[in-house]
Amino acid sequence: MNPSFSSYLVNDVFGDPGVYVDIRWSRRALLFDVGHIDGLGPTRLLRAGEIFVSHTHMDHFIGFDTVLRVALGRGKTLRLFGPPGLIDNVQGKLRGYTWNLVDGYPLTIEVQEFHAETVRQACFRAADAFRLSEQPVQPLRSAHRTDGFTVLEDPMFTVQAVALNHRIPSFAYSLEEQFHINVNKQKLHESGLRVGAWLKDVKEHIWLGRPDDFRFTVALYDEHRREEREFVLGEVKERFLTITRGQKIAYVVDARYDEENEAKIVALAQGADLFYCESPYLDIDAEKARDRHHLTARQAGLMARKAHVRELVVFHFSPRYTGQGEALEREAMEAFQGF
Ligand SMILES: [Zn+2]
Ligand SMILES: [Zn+2]
Known part of the structure; x- marks a missing residue:
């Protein structure tokens, strides 16, 4: 089988989290989170027309400016998807600059934020000095999985999400090829x-x-x-x-380990070929992880096992373990393999 998606971490496991997915056959790519993303370079950033944001803590969103800078003046529609508050955050970013000379630029930024039952939509056009223009609110399309919902339906693939508890909603995503x-x-x-x-x-x-x-x-x-x-x-x-059955990738970042989050994550990642899961802490520091609303490596491994994924990739390691990346990796893989 020649896979349609080729995906990789945007940064080193200790760097800002993010996954880039290249879609073969079409000159398109998807980006999950926009932390520090300079390493991707302009060509790859321009190809990523759809960006899925887990939440807007800095390490997941500071790269918005980089994307904007590259897209500006090159004529494309940029689509962002994410939790409540995303429209405000995008507007806040755009308001940080002066836009008196961009009225000839064709760039449009469309933002969709997903609430419990509705989808709020807005768009910002360069031609209109990136002023907020709201569109009618749509009902949310729920998916079959535990509290999951559909974010984007494309002829070739579907992106679904679920809101996890990170003291604020943090979205986890799954990307599935239709077939x-x-x-x-x-x-x-x-x-x-x-x-x-x-x-x-x-x-x-x-x-x-x-x-x-x-x-x-x-x-x-x-x-x-x-x-x-x-x-x-x-x-x-x-x-x-x-x-044949299509490829499936799951992306889970910042979330606390509790029963509800676990059920949502396991349902979302079920049967994934590739499961990207954060594992900032070692299990010996599980209490600290819980306080910070994050997972441990062992918890990531256990959930990957429960979800019967084929391959687990752990990342978003806390800088406190600098030099101990292998220990985090090992702990996750042992739990995944059932040691
Ligand atoms: Zn966070
Ligand atoms: Zn984070």
Whole structure:
């Protein structure tokens, strides 16, 4: 299987938390949290048109300025999703600068904040000096999981969230590919067809939910010529593709360890291929972790085990353990593997 998402931590495990997800086949990326993100560089930042914010403590949000700086003047829509208060926080950031010379810039910043039953939406346009413009409040679309809700539904993937207790709501996110499309290269080859850009169109049609009798024309190339050929979607699927379960990634940061949070986290991360989970403290300091509304490495490992994830990645280590990163890692992995 050729995974559609390729993801990685934005920083070192002791640095500001954040995960960058590249989406293959499309020149898109998603970003979970915007702490210190300079390391990503302008090209990758520009590709990340959707940003999911857990909460706006500084280490998760200070990079907003970096994103804004890169996006300004380059014409794109930036979409941010997060907990109540996010619109105010974005507005506060934007108000920190003077905007008298940006009216020709096409940048629009859309923000959605998710409340218990509603979604508040606002947008800020460069052309309007980034003044707040509120849109009608929408009802929240709840998901099946424990208190989970849908944040973004895309033809190719769904992002869901759940609000965890961090003394303020801290959102945990899951990203799930709707399904995965595998191409049988052998069969393509036998039919005299090549792997190429036309397969991207095929995938697009499937993600958009086009019916099996849908007909489309693609341009095929070989060394000498260009040939237009018509395909029927159902036929292509049957002959060359297998559709399997999609990839799933879960992202959990700042949260206290308690029964309610645990149930929400385990439900959200259930069956994930990759589970990014904060583990700032060693379990010997569990009381301190609880006071600070954070998890320990052992707690992260135990939840990963309960959620039957395939791989656990721990991060957001507290600077108090500088030089002891391996101990945090080991404690999490031992709990995950059931030692
Ligand atoms: Zn926090
Ligand atoms: Zn944090």
